[in-house]
Amino acid sequence: MLKTNILLFVSLVMLPFFSWATKDLVQIPGTSVSMPKPDGFELSDTFAGYLNAKNSSSVVVMELPLEAFGQLSALFGNLETVQQSFAKQGVKVNDVTLLEMDGYKAPVVIGEQAVSGVSVDKYIALFKGQKTVMVTYNLMDTKTFNHEKVMASIKSIEIGKAASLSDKLALLSFTFQPEKPFNVADVMGNSTVSLTTFEGIDKSGEKPVLMIGSSMSKTRFPEPAKHATALIKSLVGFENLTITSESKVKFAESEGYKIVAEAEGKTAIQFVGYTKTGTYIRLVSVGNSEEMSKVEEKVNAIAKSVVPKS
The missing domain is CATH 3.40.1000.10 (Mog1/PsbP, alpha/beta/alpha sandwich)
Structure with missing residues (x-):
């Protein structure tokens, strides 16, 4: 893991x-x-x-x-x-x-x-x-x-000394509401927060994890649907995925896309919202397919809670 x-x-x-x-x-x-x-x-x-x-x-x-x-x-x-x-x-x-x-x-x-x-x-x-x-x-x-x-x-x-989790959360460009069993684990690069369903390290690599991140630069996405597909294919182990569902959604107060895909016994759920300013916010959760089926509603609830900071 x-x-x-x-x-x-x-x-x-x-x-x-x-x-x-x-x-x-x-x-x-x-x-x-x-x-x-x-x-x-x-x-x-x-x-x-x-x-x-x-x-x-x-x-x-x-x-x-x-x-x-x-x-x-x-x-x-x-x-x-x-x-x-x-x-x-x-x-x-x-x-x-x-x-x-x-x-x-x-x-x-x-x-x-x-x-x-x-x-x-x-x-x-x-x-x-x-x-x-x-x-x-x-x-x-x-x-x-x-x-x-x-x-x-x-x-x-x-x-030097590592920053506190609360300090790092305050620097994110968006807010969100965790849902059990997901708990905030860390913030990386002031742009991405990780949430896990376990304490410490999951050596099995099967338990669901979830990440929410904002793009680090502004760019144009003439074909956002293709970009969203490319993002989920960039996940490790999902290069040859099978997309089980995809749809237009409202995410992070922006027009976006939700994709659910499977690969090698795992499931990935991804939301991407594209802002008018040329940035995007992405939520992705990955884990063993059986375990992911148990937390899908929680993933959807967290996705609904994501709001960009003004």
Whole structure:
């Protein structure tokens, strides 16, 4: 379950010259990460990290349960394995290197990803604190923000005390009402909340989990129905799914789509609402098909409670 959930969370995970040594550390809201703000970037109001509005480059901070560190550390330590794993998310991994930090060697995955026909260079660094921390650089301009500057940026990162769950919930761009047996587990990247039906870790990988997240950037969706289908197919294990139902719905006070799909003995229920401003909010719940049939009404009730913050 841990492996499945980590990949699911990650799948739910964009500069001019500057001198990192002379810049003050900035606390990334809702996270344990402090790092200097690169020139041309500002703190994002839609995710945890920095955004360069001129070229859509970003530095995204994602925190996962501490228990995930061992698995991710092992994954990042094997080039062939990390290439296979990230390929499923459309990321071509070119190298994995270790960056010498103060008393720690941070593994850094280096690769690229095609997004809407544009090649985006990616650097993904892994850290261990009170949480498992991943910092991802999505770079549209590597001429001014080259490899050496990225590595210097990563080296400047400091990990401190993790933010409280209540503080992180307050930073979400939407509100919702949990329904038993779903309980709030964590908030990731200031954009996604996870709810589980179990305590700790479900090693079986069968028990239902639920996530609600908002898109981290604005874009146009000329064919939202196709986009919603592509989103559910991006779930780990649902690449060759069978859609059992799909319909237009009102979700998160927006026009949207509900899709129910099955694959390999599991069921996924997904709601996606598309706003007029070009963002979307997505709810997805996944688990063993028999278990999902028991909580479907609760999933629908949570979906009805999702409201964007004004």
